[in-house]
Amino acid sequence: MIRGNLDLLVMGVLQGGALHGYGIIDELRRRSDDTFDLPEGTVYPALHRLERAGLLTSRWQQQAGRRRRVYELTPKGRAELAHKKDEWRMFVAAVGRVAGVTT
């Protein structure tokens, strides 16, 4: 469970450059050491939502006979990512104070 932080995670992966949906899922799994092993039914709809919101753009790409939809951050998406990072830091700090968890 990624508890409403999927936007941050996906956009975080896309900081490093454009990537297709399936690759984003792989990268989430890899960077998190299998903590985030997300089903396609979670990630694809989220990508569509982020694109509709103007935070990502996508283009179709042909890769060895396979079609891929490659996603990229828009300037608006970069700004939103920075905002979400700030929110996340404050959230973590607040949880720490409330529940006495050090991270």
Place this chain on the structure above:
Amino acid sequence: MIRGNLDLLVMGVLQGGALHGYGIIDELRRRSDDTFDLPEGTVYPALHRLERAGLLTSRWQQQAGRRRRVYELTPKGRAELAHKKDEWRMFVAAVGRVAGVTT
């Protein structure tokens, strides 16, 4: 938005001893410096859910004419809290690695 972490927060507050629902809401607001200003409609059903799950017990208390339902962690609740803290630490670390956020 507290994104699926309400159990951790509520049980975190109750670490320090028994407290009634309204007081828990106050304490969440106070400790978090207003980051977690949660409506009663969020917290009360969560308390009922945690009690049904055997993580909390409650008793009615009369305080200056006012009735209060005072909640307390059960042993099972303490164990679950420790578990949820561990999960939270791992989650925060994983988000940090994936999205490159330092906390």
Place this chain on the structure above:
DNA sequence: GGCCATACCTAGACAGTCTAGGTATGAAGT
């Protein structure tokens, strides 16, 4: 040909949070 990994998709179920109501008491001000 069969199977697996890659690569995309969506409908509907489910869970947790929030909105928006409701009740009732006590204290303080007019």
Place this chain on the structure above:
DNA sequence: ACTTCATACCTAGACTGTCTAGGTATGGCC
């Protein structure tokens, strides 16, 4: 006496995000 505010509890239904469970199609390997 009346109003208003803070305290203190409650629930039904809306909403949102995640997950389950299906579907399609290609390429590589045995």
